[in-house]
Amino acid sequence: xxxxxxxxxxxxxxxxxxxxxxxxxxxxxxxxxxxxxxxxxxxxxxxxxxxxxxxxx
Numbered sequence: 001x002x003x004x005x006x007x008x009x010x011x012x013x014x015x016x017x018x019x020x021x022x023x024x025x026x027x028x029x030x031x032x033x034x035x036x037x038x039x040x041x042x043x044x045x046x047x048x049x050x051x052x053x054x055x056x057x
Contacts, residue, residue, distance in 0.1 A: 021029070
């Protein structure tokens with residue numbers, strides 16, 4: 001059975017470890033996320049073009 005008391009203790013322990021990211025850390029995370037999204041988009045577009053040229057779409 002699910003133990004709410006244990007779950008609550010774990011959640012409070014994690015909550016105490018949390019901190020607000022600094023400006024440098026935030027910009028780094030934003031840049032990495034944007035590069036990842038761009039890369040996934042380019043890969044998807046390339047697959048779409050290849051499928052279109054092969055007539056498999």
